[in-house]
Amino acid sequence: MLSFRFPFCEANGGRLLGIVSIDISEQVRTQRALSAALASKEVLLKEVHHRVKNNLQVISSLLAMQAESLQEPAVVRALRESQQRVQCMALIHERLHRDDQADSMDFGEHVETLSRDLFHSYGVDSKVVQLRFETEPVWLPLSQAVPSGLIVNELLTNALKYALPSGRAGEIVVALSCGGDGIVRLTVSDNGAGLPAGFDWKQSQSLGLRIVDILTRQLDGTFTLEDNAAQAGAVSSLRFPRAAGETPDESSTAVGAARVSGKRPGRSGTGRLEQTA
Numbered sequence: 297m298l299s300f301r302f303p304f305c306e307a308n309g310g311r312l313l314g315i316v317s318i319d320i321s322e323q324v325r326t327q328r329a330l331s332a333a334l335a336s337k338e339v340l341l342k343e344v345h346h347r348v349k350n351n352l353q354v355i356s357s358l359l360a361m362q363a364e365s366l367q368e369p370a371v372v373r374a375l376r377e378s379q380q381r382v383q384c385m386a387l388i389h390e391r392l393h394r395d396d397q398a399d400s401m402d403f404g405e406h407v408e409t410l411s412r413d414l415f416h417s418y419g420v421d422s423k424v425v426q427l428r429f430e431t432e433p434v435w436l437p438l439s440q441a442v443p444s445g446l447i448v449n450e451l452l453t454n455a456l457k458y459a460l461p462s463g464r465a466g467e468i469v470v471a472l473s474c475g476g477d478g479i480v481r482l483t484v485s486d487n488g489a490g491l492p493a494g495f496d497w498k499q500s501q502s503l504g505l506r507i508v509d510i511l512t513r514q515l516d517g518t519f520t521l522e523d524n525a526a527q528a529g530a531v532s533s534l535r536f537p538r539a540a541g542e543t544p545d546e547s548s549t550a551v552g553a554a555r556v557s558g559k560r561p562g563r564s565g566t567g568r569l570e571q572t573a
């Protein structure tokens with residue numbers, strides 16, 4: 297019961313005290329029911345992240361087992377890279393399961409964990425290849441964190457594979473920011489071997505840069521890969537507009553099987569990384 301008291305004067309100067317009481321028990325009951333429903337939905341969403349992470353880890357283990365049973369180095373490497381891509385997605389669901397927020401994350405923090413995990417899984421000696429971060433907290437919904445994470449995974453893998461291969465010393469810098477214009481800027485630069493002469497990433501038909509191209513389109517962003525003007529090596533830059541927080545229902549469409557199909561988009565128009573609910 298909500299009560300308001302207000303003194304007032306009668307025409308003859310007499311003073312009275314008015315009291316108005318409103319029964320709000322119905323509103324309180326509704327509010328409590330809504331809070332309980334929201335809490336149970338959050339628990340359910342976290343459970344979904346937990347299960348998605350577990351399933352992705354099973355896929356990752358299957359790929360690892362298959363790689364162990366094969367001899368051909370190129371096939372083993374391809375399976376290992378696919379395993380790393382799956383791990384990269386699993387890491388996002390693990391974080392969303394663990395954190396307070398179930399539908400968005402601090403991608404600045406995530407990108408550091410993701411990069412360190414990748415270095416660890418490729419057994420990189422941190423004294424030989426140094427990893428430096430220039431990141432700030434940038435909150436991204438799941439629907440943007442998954443493609444952005446996969447792009448970082450491809451760029452770091454390339455930096456280790458081509459820029460600083462087999463014991464070559466150098467540095468990889470991962471930078472992330474989002475200014476007042478709402479544009480997320482992500483760069484991965486290295487001081488390694490540099491791009492092949494005359495290389496144009498847009499013409500590349502290899503899987504890694506095709507994945508980057510497809511995911512950049514999903515983010516409504518732009519991507520460039522060029523020689524590092526400041527020093528030897530290469531620099532990749534991704535820009536995209538940061539989406540406002542989405543409801544768990546909307547962002548959960550990213551919790552789906554992804555498959556690469558068709559040819560490179562832009563020329564064929566059929567290439568895509570599909571997410572199925």
Ligand SMILES: Nc1ncnc2c1ncn2[C@@H]1O[C@H](COP(=O)(O)OP(=O)(O)OP(=O)(O)O)[C@@H](O)[C@H]1O
Pocket residue numbers: 377450454455457458459486488489490491492500501502503504505506529530
């Ligand atoms: N940081 C880099 N330094 C030097 N060359 C690079 C760098 N990043 C990409 N490249 C060049 O771009 C090419 C295409 O890369 P892309 O990731 O598409 O294919 P890939 O790594 O060869 O194969 P995968 O499909 O397994 O990723 C590489 O073969 C390499 O020549």
Ligand SMILES: [Mg+2]
Pocket residue numbers: 450453454504505
């Ligand atoms: Mg690659």
